[in-house]
Amino acid sequence: MKLVMATNNENKLREAREILSPLGIEILSQAEAGVDTNPEENGETFAENAMIKAAAVYELVQCPVIADDSGLCVDALNGAPGVYSARYAPKGEECQTLLKEMKHVPDDQRTAHFQCCIAYIDAEGYGTVSASCAGKIGYEERGENGFGYDPVFLYNGTTLAEMTADQKNAISHRGAALRLLFEVFRERYGDKHADK
Numbered sequence: 001m002k003l004v005m006a007t008n009n010e011n012k013l014r015e016a017r018e019i020l021s022p023l024g025i026e027i028l029s030q031a032e033a034g035v036d037t038n039p040e041e042n043g044e045t046f047a048e049n050a051m052i053k054a055a056a057v058y059e060l061v062q063c064p065v066i067a068d069d070s071g072l073c074v075d076a077l078n079g080a081p082g083v084y085s086a087r088y089a090p091k092g093e094e095c096q097t098l099l100k101e102m103k104h105v106p107d108d109q110r111t112a113h114f115q116c117c118i119a120y121i122d123a124e125g126y127g128t129v130s131a132s133c134a135g136k137i138g139y140e141e142r143g144e145n146g147f148g149y150d151p152v153f154l155y156n157g158t159t160l161a162e163m164t165a166d167q168k169n170a171i172s173h174r175g176a177a178l179r180l181l182f183e184v185f186r187e188r189y190g191d192k193h194a195d196k
């Protein structure tokens, strides 16, 4: 089965491929599908924004489309940056901006979670799957892997940027959502999925 991922984020694409390729699902980027679109994400929820992105690409291609909307929700910041995670700070400065804003937040109040919603649309209809990953915000950036807020997000004392791709995918919000998505497609297509 082939699908297009409606995203301009190379890291999301890479993680989706790492998880779904071994399961027999080939993921094309927007560019590989000949699509160049970046719709305004003006929804109030991850699900609304994921569906906006998936619908914009589905209009232009003839195959199943998925889109991921995700973000970091920090309890001490009342859930911010949340759906605004991509716009919270200039690219590459999100971790330092967050650390600065949380400078005076004590350890027991540094809880946070990543949220991921994946919207899917195909000829049979549309829907969403969601998952989260709970952890804490550290005091410094650690690790070279991953992207975005990974260097400051602690999961059992290790940042997501210190994990290998496989370790992150096994516990991450995106990994969990993608595995739910696979179950949806397996129910829809059953054993036929491999040659669709």
Ligand code: ITT
Pocket (backbone or CB within 6 Å): 006, 007, 008, 009, 012, 041, 053, 068, 069, 070, 071, 072, 085, 086, 094, 114, 146, 147, 148, 149, 150, 160, 172, 174
């Ligand atoms: P597309 O909309 O093109 O898919 P985007 O990066 O703009 O790409 P979002 O609007 O969903 O995507 O914003 C998600 C932001 O949340 C992302 O840019 C990161 O800053 C952060 N984020 C999401 N998942 C993350 C992860 O696994 N690790 C670290 N940061 C993450």
